[in-house]
Amino acid sequence: ANVPATQKVAIVASEGSGVHIKDHPVKLPSQLAPGECLIKLHCTGVCHTDLHAATGDWPVKPMTPLIGGHEGVGDIVAIGEGTINSPVQVGQRVGVKWIAYSCLNCEQCRKGYEQTCANVKLSGYTVDGTFQQYLVSYTNCVTPIPDNLESAAAASILCAGVTVYRALKYSETGAGDWVVLPGAGGGLGHLAVQYAKYMGRRVIAIDGGEEKRKLCLALGADHWIDYTTTKDIVGEIKKVTNGGAHAAVVTTASPSGYTQAIDYLRQNGHLMAVGLPSTATLDASIFFTVFKSITIHGSYVGNRQDAVEAIEIAASGAVKCHYQTKKLKDIEQVYDDMAKGKIAGRIVLDVNDV
Amino acid sequence: ANVPATQKVAIVASEGSGVHIKDHPVKLPSQLAPGECLIKLHCTGVCHTDLHAATGDWPVKPMTPLIGGHEGVGDIVAIGEGTINSPVQVGQRVGVKWIAYSCLNCEQCRKGYEQTCANVKLSGYTVDGTFQQYLVSYTNCVTPIPDNLESAAAASILCAGVTVYRALKYSETGAGDWVVLPGAGGGLGHLAVQYAKYMGRRVIAIDGGEEKRKLCLALGADHWIDYTTTKDIVGEIKKVTNGGAHAAVVTTASPSGYTQAIDYLRQNGHLMAVGLPSTATLDASIFFTVFKSITIHGSYVGNRQDAVEAIEIAASGAVKCHYQTKKLKDIEQVYDDMAKGKIAGRIVLDVNDV
Amino acid sequence: ANVPATQKVAIVASEGSGVHIKDHPVKLPSQLAPGECLIKLHCTGVCHTDLHAATGDWPVKPMTPLIGGHEGVGDIVAIGEGTINSPVQVGQRVGVKWIAYSCLNCEQCRKGYEQTCANVKLSGYTVDGTFQQYLVSYTNCVTPIPDNLESAAAASILCAGVTVYRALKYSETGAGDWVVLPGAGGGLGHLAVQYAKYMGRRVIAIDGGEEKRKLCLALGADHWIDYTTTKDIVGEIKKVTNGGAHAAVVTTASPSGYTQAIDYLRQNGHLMAVGLPSTATLDASIFFTVFKSITIHGSYVGNRQDAVEAIEIAASGAVKCHYQTKKLKDIEQVYDDMAKGKIAGRIVLDVNDV
Amino acid sequence: ANVPATQKVAIVASEGSGVHIKDHPVKLPSQLAPGECLIKLHCTGVCHTDLHAATGDWPVKPMTPLIGGHEGVGDIVAIGEGTINSPVQVGQRVGVKWIAYSCLNCEQCRKGYEQTCANVKLSGYTVDGTFQQYLVSYTNCVTPIPDNLESAAAASILCAGVTVYRALKYSETGAGDWVVLPGAGGGLGHLAVQYAKYMGRRVIAIDGGEEKRKLCLALGADHWIDYTTTKDIVGEIKKVTNGGAHAAVVTTASPSGYTQAIDYLRQNGHLMAVGLPSTATLDASIFFTVFKSITIHGSYVGNRQDAVEAIEIAASGAVKCHYQTKKLKDIEQVYDDMAKGKIAGRIVLDVNDV
């Protein structure tokens, strides 16, 4: 492979110092350890998690200096010497997700819980991520991308898509059951609407404004609730669902999203918590959680199989990410906009147009 | 059946008025509706829930005047005319539990969630309970008591036993997994230790004092933690279990029991919430619930099958309730002691010695 | 209710005597036991099971004389005096399915397995069925029919629909998984294709002939295999599914359908056996069942909740039964045609046009 | 490590040629590939599977020449250069089981089904096994042996123990449920009795003769049936269990064991098929499998986590293998005896006393 010695990356020098484009060395193919691969990236999504990584406001701290990013797609250009039985090959197009590496040997891994591996490595958090042109990743954990799915379309499936897909998959609902999706018009939400419909669930989309209403209904939502104009959201959900929803996938950072779900869920309903707010607590009534027999699942991104399935469903055409394409050098602006809540949908950065 | 016109009952005249022994009419066999049965009670347990019923401090209010109690055992002396296909017969010894009646026809019932039936009746809360000598109950929902289990030994199995049995049964743990039982020496806890051991779980018993230590270890607990002397409970659990417990059954009313469990549970651990505090909220970190992939299950007493199983295991001799016998007329004193936290273990009242 | 003293029924006088239209008394409303209801039927499906009932070739024998039929829809015109808490009311339109009555109290019922109730009554087999104008059924077990689903469209959902819906629901497959449906163009099969697609499964439809090919593809099947022209069915399934299907729903009476499924299923695949042949045995290799870790599920019609769900999905318009309407008096001809394998799709009889 | 150039092995030169002790080269530490380890064995169990391997009578053929054996325990003396993140270290005592290697990357592996890995290697079948003194195995797939479990006691847990443990674990039974164990006094059976009791199941042990009766009851079986003297085994099981057993773990090679289980299982019961007969078919009534809603699970040895759990339970003292110790050079005689059905319990060979 014809690999350059240096590349452009977006790097956070130290906690709170902001993100900046810099020249940065590329790890040479000969330096790759067994099990490592070098990926020439095409593009990368930007996720709210990247903002947490840049500001360091989570209770588990990122490394610094840090190259963020965990929704990248590119081609494998080299595989470390001594790698055995690699499931991917040089030349293959693959995706890199939040879970960069799981050991596959600890108790969590043996049980399929790769996200909570005792030896996990997190892209753009504990190892360098996808905000660069040449990324080192791990042959065992990258996700093959089918030919009929474009790189930019695949990027956000690798994090936002996998996250909502897994939450729905483990929501203990069946075909025909009602699922509530707060923030249904957003980055995670609009993917959740599509996965939920693909699985045969009935969807109540909650979000604000005419544009989001149109989007959600176009994606197949069975019922729309505008939180900016609806006075009794709980009451409306109970009416539409004839007694309460079977599940909710809550991606919000604010505790109120969780509290409210306890109220609008049907007895024996399932609250899928997927957001990772820095400090918020659940704040849900213990009495009603027990009395209504509610289950609250912490659902954390997804494992390799979840990623394969989420990508395959997207490749079939059933789920399409709505995204805007920008350039890697735009990342400072993207972070600013994201911090101010000005981003609608997902952003995908072309890493080669710096 | 030779049924008297009046009986002694313990009744709460109005919210907060306290409990008093009174004469009270007995519903005559000829007045029973189809599906109802009249039970001549032998004894009844007293449960913390009865105190909530008497003080009316739960967000869902009891009826008044109220005859409390929901852990009774007695003989069926009459079955309402027109009752079809009764699974129990006159002369049979049966138990009455918190769920006095489920319709068996609503969606919750069809799915086996009888506790959250749309038409549920709660013993000693929305219908008169077991603090009387002649109780009206429902043929479909009483629990047959096997010959080899004494009435007084069965009483608390019907509520405390069923509750912890179901919580363990649905804790998604397997044989050899570690289960933490805060309050292991108490009324629910000492039953939980025994059910957990019967199921092949490894048990960490948490409670305070030498007497409770001896009890828990005698019942088979694998490890004892005295919360009054242990500085780092979370640390000790993690050390003993090699990384955290697989599940915890939390019966406490205080939010701290739930918060602490999130910390000492292993990744993908299960918190079984069975307590029904009046106002407390979960107060658990959303970040760590998601990041550790914890599941929090509201587990609410049990259904008919749970009761049958819990009773059968007790009848086999594998689980024994530790209780003190008192008389129905002692109930005011029992409530006083309970309110002051002075009751150790379960109390069973002989309803015929008034 | 204005109920006539006699009605027309299709009756089998004794085993093997054939089915004949006769005058037959109607059970008067005043004669109904508590829990019974009288239904004025509109129509009834005819099912292969009815032929087994008429010929008496199953190892479990039907009663005689027998009025068959177990896919009926009509209006409740009376409910037995003394019925308590009926979930349905006089005037309501309901369906009657194979499981006419479950006690809701035995161990099987308490676990939700109403089909294997110790006290089960089977429509048109152990109690009189839907080949009549006025049917006695049970308030607890009839299935409410939503307004937006026509009676004739609902009829076959109550047996064929419920059966394949439950088999798919319990097939332990997920969205995107491959399900093979032998006989996909037939009465059960064409409903299975639609339910499977509604649930997000990928479907391989197997059947014979151009007409069935068109039907299956129009219903959404992802791949078609014509068994009359395909030499290597197992090989083709393995190729299309990249290694074998995740599940198969086998409705056939011949052992070869089961044997073949063991071969074309992926490792850890699920064979849903729903057919009830009189004498055939599974005949599957024990070696490969174990070595491939195949699970074979006996899946027997469905319970009340399965019926509610299957009907709701049909009422939403997602699943449509293809049927021909005939008259009750045509039943002898229908049986003849069925015995000769000349029936395509489902037959629904208008019971009022005799 | 001080590794000799040659060792003694028991080898089958070609299909049907019988097993013979030979000198055989040891793979040198410097020749180990990344991910391989060299184990100096202490002992190895002999399993019926080894006899199938030696005679080549299974539909999937072993390699030849073949060194059999798949229940070995020894110390790691070397790990291949370039091995990354090995979960085990040189000097550690480990066990080798039937599944010598799974790729951990294919769909089956990602779902935890390591036994059906697309790239699986089988000890003593497709790669050389434990009938030698120095074995090459794989760091990812060996099972650590706790200090408090002797090597000879661990050996048969690695195959017979894991197999019955997994079958019980996935039998969809709960505490208090009845499990039937045909062959309960045999090599697999006596371990199954102990695991089942540890899990809180009630056990019906079936076998023949006074010695086996004593063994089974001493191990905790709740009921004993002598098949040599009991006329109506099905009837007796139904009587003892009040309607049929919840599950059976069938290890036999003869089809009749499976057929009979369909009869004595309760409705919705589970038949765990773990035997691997060469040619037998299930031969079970399709009608009754469906009508009784029986599930038949092909359960094939176990994965790494099953092995860790089975070994941990044995190390706790709850499960003890009954075995006879012999020498590697006795293997021809052991095979002869096994072929004639003359072996009671498990045989463990000391590989260093040749």
Ligand SMILES: [Zn+2]
């Ligand atoms: Zn992300």
Ligand SMILES: [Zn+2]
């Ligand atoms: Zn790991």
Ligand SMILES: [Zn+2]
């Ligand atoms: Zn209670």
Ligand SMILES: [Zn+2]
């Ligand atoms: Zn109900």
Ligand SMILES: [Zn+2]
């Ligand atoms: Zn029943």
Ligand SMILES: [Zn+2]
């Ligand atoms: Zn039918």
Ligand SMILES: [Zn+2]
């Ligand atoms: Zn073996």
Ligand SMILES: [Zn+2]
């Ligand atoms: Zn594999």
